[in-house]
Amino acid sequence: MSHSFDALILGGGAAGLMCAIEAGKCGRRVAVLEHSDRLGKKILISGGGRCNFSNIHCGPENFLSSNPHFAKSALARYTPADFLALVEKHRIPYHEKALGQLFCDRSARDILEMLEEECRAAKVSIFVSTQIQEVSRAAGFVVRAGSAEFRAPALVVATGGLSIPKIGATSFGYDLARQFGIKIREPWPGLVPLVLSACDRSDYCDLAGVSADVIATCDGQQFREKMLITHRGLSGPAILQISSYWRRPRPIAIDLAPESEVTAVFRDPKTQRDVATLHAEVRKMLPNRLAERWIELHPPAAWTNAALADFERNTHAWSIVPAGTEGFEKAEVTAGGVDTDELSAKTMESRTVPGLFFIGEVVDVTGHLGGFNFQWAWASGAAAGRAL
Numbered sequence: 001m002s003h004s005f006d007a008l009i010l011g012g013g014a015a016g017l018m019c020a021i022e023a024g025k026c027g028r029r030v031a032v033l034e035h036s037d038r039l040g041k042k043i044l045i046s047g048g049g050r051c052n053f054s055n056i057h058c059g060p061e062n063f064l065s066s067n068p069h070f071a072k073s074a075l076a077r078y079t080p081a082d083f084l085a086l087v088e089k090h091r092i093p094y095h096e097k098a099l100g101q102l103f104c105d106r107s108a109r110d111i112l113e114m115l116e117e118e119c120r121a122a123k124v125s126i127f128v129s130t131q132i133q134e135v136s137r138a139a140g141f142v143v144r145a146g147s148a149e150f151r152a153p154a155l156v157v158a159t160g161g162l163s164i165p166k167i168g169a170t171s172f173g174y175d176l177a178r179q180f181g182i183k184i185r186e187p188w189p190g191l192v193p194l195v196l197s198a199c200d201r202s203d204y205c206d207l208a209g210v211s212a213d214v215i216a217t218c219d220g221q222q223f224r225e226k227m228l229i230t231h232r233g234l235s236g237p238a239i240l241q242i243s244s245y246w247r248r249p250r251p252i253a254i255d256l257a258p259e260s261e262v263t264a265v266f267r268d269p270k271t272q273r274d275v276a277t278l279h280a281e282v283r284k285m286l287p288n289r290l291a292e293r294w295i296e297l298h299p300p301a302a303w304t305n306a307a308l309a310d311f312e313r314n315t316h317a318w319s320i321v322p323a324g325t326e327g328f329e330k331a332e333v334t335a336g337g338v339d340t341d342e343l344s345a346k347t348m349e350s351r352t353v354p355g356l357f358f359i360g361e362v363v364d365v366t367g368h369l370g371g372f373n374f375q376w377a378w379a380s381g382a383a384a385g386r387a388l
């Protein structure tokens with residue numbers, strides 16, 4: 001069976017659906033081809049089931065890319081306010097959490113149902129459980145899937161990154177880019193828990209579940225948020241954020257007492273210089289068990305001013321070299337991807353293969369934690385959808 005459309009969109013996730021809606025609204029006949037048995041599985045599990053669908057403070061500085069300017073145009077032309085207008089049109093209840101993060105009050109299902117309804121209104125054709133076998137280009141693009149053949153002059157790749165293969169992530173987008181001679185920046189897991197070395201694990205991981213407010217720094221970036229000790233290493237928002245910037249064998253510096261001076265009390269000559277006093281001070285910044293462990297593993301070499309200054313410095317710059325990350329199985333996002341030099345920043349179209357577009361996570365644009373990855377999916381999807 002052969003189907004002809006104005007555009008084929010491969011992948012029915014956040015970016016693919018937004019692209020289909022925008023193109024459909026412009027009168028294009030579009031089809032979404034999705035290999036899973038349903039659309040938007042990642043939307044459903046996002047934000048702990050409540051979908052952190054955008055962030056009101058979204059700006060280019062919230063993204064990593066080998067070209068930090070690339071995302072600007074698309075982000076400026078489809079803003080968090082544009083997506084909010086859609087959410088409000090569908091009367092979806094939402095709330096703002098800390099740091100401008102927008103979440104559904106009820107469930108991520110609301111967002112998916114909204115996108116599905118918009119697809120219906122824009123007369124988008126949806127094909128689920130569609131296993132793509134081959135993509136070729138003659139006079140336009142031809143996609144073979146089982147006994148069906150889909151043809152269109154434009155092809156949009158919205159198949160996402162490698163994170164969470166058990167819900168359908170594949171390397172399809174990167175493979176297709178390579179097939180057409182388009183460069184890839186080697187993908188790596190982002191927003192992912194870190195695994196500590198065996199030595200650090202035995203020092204800290206029995207404290208699994210303990211969390212603290214820290215500043216994590218790597219590669220010139222820093223995040224002040226919670227850090228959580230896990231059975232294998234470190235997690236929590238501060239660590240997930242910094243993980244996107246970490247590449248082996250760089251160290252990560254962790255300030256365990258942001259904006260405070262744990263040894264200030266010792267300037268008072270009447271203060272007793274001993275472990276009990278130090279412990280009482282460190283406990284003001286860190287949970288009891290972590291405070292105790294920190295002093296046990298990094299005690300001041302003496303009770304001199306110089307040794308206390310060393311202790312202070314160490315507490316603000318715990319340097320760890322992670323053994324690795326929990327990998328794509330646990331990563332919330334895939335960094336790297338289709339090289340932005342290959343694409344038009346305005347339309348997401350390939351500079352070398354006319355009619356071929358890449359949008360969403362498959363592109364080398366990766367958001368921080370907090371709704372930025374969805375905002376990139378909506379913005380890049382809209383940019384391509386309007387250009388089709």
Ligand SMILES: Cc1cc2nc3c(=O)[nH]c(=O)nc-3n(C[C@H](O)[C@H](O)[C@H](O)COP(=O)(O)OP(=O)(O)OC[C@H]3O[C@@H](n4cnc5c(N)ncnc54)[C@H](O)[C@@H]3O)c2cc1C
Pocket residue numbers: 010011012013014015016033034035036039040041042043045046047048051052053054130131132158159160161163164167168169170172331332333359360361362370371372373374375377
């Ligand atoms: C657990 C988790 C929670 C998250 N929470 C948030 C959050 O709250 N806020 C936020 O901003 N971001 C969040 N993210 C990140 C966000 O989900 C992604 O960045 C976003 O979904 C990317 O959109 P996309 O359309 O590019 O890719 P995806 O949403 O991954 O969609 C790609 C689609 O392509 C399909 N596909 C893959 N291969 C093929 C193929 N060969 N043929 C056909 N179809 C294919 C997939 O099945 C999928 O439906 C979360 C991610 C995870 C894993």
